[in-house]
Amino acid sequence: MKKDLLSVSDLSREEIEQLIGQALRMKQKGVQALLSGKTLALLFEKPSLRTRVSFDLAIHQLGGHAIYLSPDEVGLGRREAIPDVARVLSRYVDGIAARTFSHQTLLILAEHSSVPVINALSDLEHPCQVLSDLLTIYEKKGRLAGLTLAFIGDGNNVAHSLLLAASLTGMNFCIASPPGYEIKKEVLNQSRELAASSGSQIELTAEPGEAAKEADIV
Numbered sequence: 001m002k003k004d005l006l007s008v009s010d011l012s013r014e015e016i017e018q019l020i021g022q023a024l025r026m027k028q029k030g031v032q033a034l035l036s037g038k039t040l041a042l043l044f045e046k047p048s049l050r051t052r053v054s055f056d057l058a059i060h061q062l063g064g065h066a067i068y069l070s071p072d073e074v075g076l077g078r079r080e081a082i083p084d085v086a087r088v089l090s091r092y093v094d095g096i097a098a099r100t101f102s103h104q105t106l107l108i109l110a111e112h113s114s115v116p117v118i119n120a121l122s123d124l125e126h127p128c129q130v131l132s133d134l135l136t137i138y139e140k141k142g143r144l145a146g147l148t149l150a151f152i153g154d155g156n157n158v159a160h161s162l163l164l165a166a167s168l169t170g171m172n173f174c175i176a177s178p179p180g181y182e183i184k185k186e187v188l189n190q191s192r193e194l195a196a197s198s199g200s201q202i203e204l205t206a207e208p209g210e211a212a213k214e215a216d217i218v
Contacts, residue, residue, distance in 0.1 A: 004110045004117045006103075008127040008164040009190065013198065016134065016169055023135050033063030038094040042068045043085070043109075044120070045076055045100045051120050051128075055097050067093065077105065086112035123157060124184075130161035134169070137217055145170030145199075150215035152176045152208045155183035163187060167194035167202065174203040176211035 004010060011019070026032070040059045042052060056066045074080055080088075086109045089096055095116045100106055103124035110117040119127050134144060141147055149166050151159050155177045163183060166173035173191075175183060182204065195202055205211055212218050 002114065002116045005127055006106050006110060006117065006119045006122075007125050008130055008161045008168065009194070010127075011168070013168050013170075016131070016165070019131060020135050020138050024139070031061045035059060035094075036063035038062075038064040039092070040064060040066050041089050041093040041096045042066055042120070043074065043076065043089070043096055043098040043100075044069065045071050045098075045105070046121065048099055048121070051099060054128075055120060064094075076100075082108045083112040085109070086117075087114075090114040121157065124187075125161045125164075126157045127161050127165075129158060130165050133162065134165055141216065146172075147216040148172040148174065148214055150174045150176070150211040150218045152211055152218065154178070154181040159183060160187045163191045163202070164194065167191040167198060167200045170198040170200055172201040172203075174205065174211040174215065176205050176208045179206060 038059070040055065042055055044052065052068065056068070059066045074085060076082060076085055082105055086096070090113050093115060095118065096109060096113060097118040097120045098106055098109055099120040100122050103122040106117065106119055106122050119125060137147070138144055149162065149171050151162055151173070153159065155175065159175060160183065163173050163175070164187065177183070188202070191202060194200070203211070
């Protein structure tokens with residue numbers, strides 16, 4: 001059965017820890033060709049520098065191959081219906097990394113695709129960036145649980161994924177956002193449910209200094 005990564009919350013705490021451990025081993029001992037012969041479609045509605053280079057280079061280093069599909073080539077949801085794009089690509093490639101304006105587009109792609117779909121950014125979340133953030137935090141601090149992470153800025157896609165990741169891994173999370181730009185209520189409610197199991201504490205404020213006061217990471 002295929003496994004999509006549309007949200008950080010698609011992973012368990014144990015799976016996040018396994019990913020971090022695997023990444024650390026690869027950095028220390030070198031990358032193995034674990035995806036030899038595999039092809040990843042990079043389906044991007046939005047242009048990108050870091051995300052495109054990261055995915056393209058990663059699949060190459062793991063022994064696979066990437067195909068970049070620009071907005072003009074596909075016309076996702078305009079020239080080509082989203083379900084049709086998912087079904088067609090599933091016949092050719094082994095996975096789809098999609099960078100979309102709307103998270104709903106990702107949900108439709110995943111519903112109609114028979115290969116895994118990875119969220120390379122949507123308006124709701126940016127899980128892959130946050131997984132790399134967790135790796136860096138672990139490298140610098142030696143742990144995740146019990147640390148306090150402060151985020152200062154809009155309650156945007158990165159903030160959503162950081163909040164969910166912190167709630168899953170036992171990190172405390174404090175966000176300082178201007179009034180009217182807070183975390184989405186549904187993400188906050190989901191994070192509070194996860195935090196109840198992991199022991200995370202979640203705080204919201206409008207004052208940057210208050211958020212950063214006792215933070216281990218900002």
